[in-house]
Amino acid sequence: xxxxxxPPQTPQTPQTPQRNLPRNRLLRAKDLWxxxxxxxxxxxxxxxxxxxxxLSAMVDAGQLLRVQRGVYLEPSIWLQxxxxxxxxxxxxxxxxxxxxxxxxxxxxxxxxxxxxxxxPEAVTVRTARxxxxxxxxxxxxxxxxxxxxxxxxxxxxxxxxxxxxxGPAALRTLGTRRHQYPRAFRDKLREGLGxxxxxxxxxxxxxxxxxxxxxxPAALVAGMWTWLEPIGLVLADTVPRMSFxxxxxxxxxxxxxxxxxxxxxxxxxxxxxxxxxxxxSARGRERWKVAWEFSEAGAESxxxxxxxxxxxxxGFTAPELQRRFLLPHGVTCRTDFYWEDxxxxxxxxxxxxxxxxxxxxxxxxxxxxxxxxxxxxGLRSLGVRVVRFTWADLQDSTRLQRLLSNAxxxxxxxSTGADVFYRDNRRAGRPRRAR
Numbered sequence: 001x002x003x004x005x006x007p008p009q010t011p012q013t014p015q016t017p018q019r020n021l022p023r024n025r026l027l028r029a030k031d032l033w034x035x036x037x038x039x040x041x042x043x044x045x046x047x048x049x050x051x052x053x054x055l056s057a058m059v060d061a062g063q064l065l066r067v068q069r070g071v072y073l074e075p076s077i078w079l080q081x082x083x084x085x086x087x088x089x090x091x092x093x094x095x096x097x098x099x100x101x102x103x104x105x106x107x108x109x110x111x112x113x114x115x116x117x118x119x120p121e122a123v124t125v126r127t128a129r130x131x132x133x134x135x136x137x138x139x140x141x142x143x144x145x146x147x148x149x150x151x152x153x154x155x156x157x158x159x160x161x162x163x164x165x166x167g168p169a170a171l172r173t174l175g176t177r178r179h180q181y182p183r184a185f186r187d188k189l190r191e192g193l194g195x196x197x198x199x200x201x202x203x204x205x206x207x208x209x210x211x212x213x214x215x216x217p218a219a220l221v222a223g224m225w226t227w228l229e230p231i232g233l234v235l236a237d238t239v240p241r242m243s244f245x246x247x248x249x250x251x252x253x254x255x256x257x258x259x260x261x262x263x264x265x266x267x268x269x270x271x272x273x274x275x276x277x278x279x280x281s282a283r284g285r286e287r288w289k290v291a292w293e294f295s296e297a298g299a300e301s302x303x304x305x306x307x308x309x310x311x312x313x314x315g316f317t318a319p320e321l322q323r324r325f326l327l328p329h330g331v332t333c334r335t336d337f338y339w340e341d342x343x344x345x346x347x348x349x350x351x352x353x354x355x356x357x358x359x360x361x362x363x364x365x366x367x368x369x370x371x372x373x374x375x376x377x378g379l380r381s382l383g384v385r386v387v388r389f390t391w392a393d394l395q396d397s398t399r400l401q402r403l404l405s406n407a408x409x410x411x412x413x414x415s416t417g418a419d420v421f422y423r424d425n426r427r428a429g430r431p432r433r434a435r
Contacts, residue, residue, distance in 0.1 A: 024217035026089075026096055027064070027072040029055055059143035062153040067173065068093035069139050077217065078141070079157040079170060084119040085213050090138065090174045091123045092210055092221050102126040102205065103228040104179055105238045109250060111211050111228050113259040115302045117246045122177035126229075128192025133180050138173035182237055182278040204230045231259070231267070236275035239291055240284035244421040247287070249305035251295035258300075266297055283420060290417040298322050303391065304336055307348050309416070310394050311337075314401050317412040319346060327378035335379070342408040345379055345386045 021027065029052035055072050058064040064072045071093040078086060091107055103111055106120035122135055142150055150168060180186070185201060187194030193201055210224040229237075235254065239247045253259055254267035269292065279285045294312075298321030299305040312318065319337035323345075326332050337346030376386050387407040393400045 022219075023074065024077065024219040025222070026067065026093055026220060027055065028070055028096065056143060060145050060149075062142065062145050062149040065141045065171075066139050066143055067141070068097060071096055075153055076157060077220070079154075081216060083170075084116075085215060087120050087123065087174060088211070088213065089216070089220070092212075092224065094123050094125065094176060095210060095224060095226050099225070101227065103226065104234065105241075108228045108234045109238060111208075111226065112206075112231050112234065113211065114250055114253050115258070117243075117249045117302055117306055120174070122175045124177050124179060126181060127178040128181065130180060130190050132178050135175050135177045137175040141171045141173045183280050184278040204233065206230055230275075232272040233275045233278075235272050236278060236288070240279055240287040242291075244291065244294075244416070244418040245306050245309040247291035247421070248295055248309050249299075249302045251291055252297070252299040252305040252308075253302075255295055255297040256299070257297075283423070286420045290420055294416055294418075296321060300336070301348070303348050303394070306394050307337070307346070307389065307400075309418075310397060310400055311346075311404070312414070312416045313418070314397060314404070315411050315413075316404055316409050317341075318414065325379060325382060325384070327375070328381050329378065331375075331378070333375050333378070339409050341410060343384050344407045344409055345384050346404075346407075346409075347376075347386060347388045349388050349390050 021032070029048050032051055033048045052070070055064060056066075059066045059072065062075070065075050065078050067073050067078070067090055073089065073093075078089065081089065087107070087110060091103065091111070095101055095103075102125060103123075104126050105124040106116065107124040109116065110120065127133060142153070145153075150171065154168065154170070181193050181197075181201075183189065185193050185197040187196070206228050207225060208228070210221040210226045212218060212221050228234075231254075235250070239250060242250070257266045259267075276285070276288065279288060294309075296308070299308055300322070304321075308318075308321075317339065319339050321337065322334045323338035324332055324334050335345045336348050338344070339346070379386055385407055387403050387409075389400055389403055393403060
């Protein structure tokens with residue numbers, strides 16, 4: 001009788017059950033293991049590394065996204081989030097991996113509640129090491145997922161947007177850009193904080209709960225605290241490095257108090273002045289001065305600030321901001337821009353205006369459009385001409401010029417002084433080509 005031998009069986013890798021993973025959270029293998037208390041959550045794995053390997057496999061299968069090395073997220077959260085808010089998801093992942101991170105520049109502005117003209121291209125943090133300065137690209141969100149897996153993922157989330165366009169660009173991650181401390185803070189150029197500035201800098205840092213937009217689940221950053229530089233330092237260090245329009249948008253918001261979780265009192269120059277000494281060049285200081293003098297508290301959005309800059313750059317007279325009109329049916333309305341001499345109202349139509357209507361008045365977007373039409377009819381009945389412009393008109397200045405010229409908006413010889421923003425001086429903060 002011939003003995004039968006049983007072929008050796010290949011051990012099967014236990015599966016991390018996706019249904020058991022915490023929802024609406026940034027995931028790390030260590031946190032999953034620490035929180036489980038048993039093998040149920042981790043699918044029977046005995047080692048943290050096993051959990052990490054399984055999470056990586058889920059990325060390759062399109063079931064998770066890798067936001068930062070070792071930090072994972074459900075694809076639906078990323079893809080349903082507006083492109084300008086994904087930056088905060090990556091910043092939260094950076095903070096989760098390194099809670100002592102000091103956020104600066106554009107990321108600190110966002111965390112302080114400022115709206116920016118365009119989303120930051122990277123998460124901006126401080127480093128004391130010269131060899132660590134620069135852009136550190138992020139990991140691939142989809143890992144080693146095949147093209148067909150990525151297409152299935154996008155097909156399952158048709159709402160995925162990248163700047164308003166559907167497509168694979170919605171799965172582009174953000175890297176981390178590390179900056180040395182301002183030169184004025186360093187005793188030696190190649191070292192971190194000098195002794196004289198170390199204590200004032202550390203004491204000025206802001207410790208706060210990680211900010212999260214209402215569109216994202218609160219559990220994403222539950223219990224997370226972060227360090228960021230104070231508003232005065234962030235403005236002094238960042239504004240001279242921006243384009244003129246970006247700088248004005250930030251300073252308009254600062255003057256108006258449009259930052260923070262709730263509206264703050266209008267920002268004062270005195271809060272920034274102690275930090276202006278760190279602006280290393282005369283060109284940078286001139287940029288700050290020009291942007292500050294052009295800024296106003298009247299603009300109510302980033303789009304309105306950009307429109308103000310465009311109007312001035314095209315040589316038109318400066319409009320009055322937020323002019324009030326009493327309409328025939330007894331309702332008072334405010335207009336974005338008003339030129340009294342020709343009797344022209346300018347209205348910037350940003351998408352957020354209609355989104356905000358749902359929160360502020362309970363109207364849905366369709367009702368908001370109808371209300372805007374009735375408001376416009378009321379203005380015209382007063383003998384006022386209404387001209388509307390959009391983001392596309394601001395992006396193509398010839399379109400905006402044609403709209404304003406046709407409406408009879410007068411010209412002006414006034415100079416913005418913004419030429420200083422367009423001269424070639426990288427040290428003063430020349431806008432760099434996107435990388």
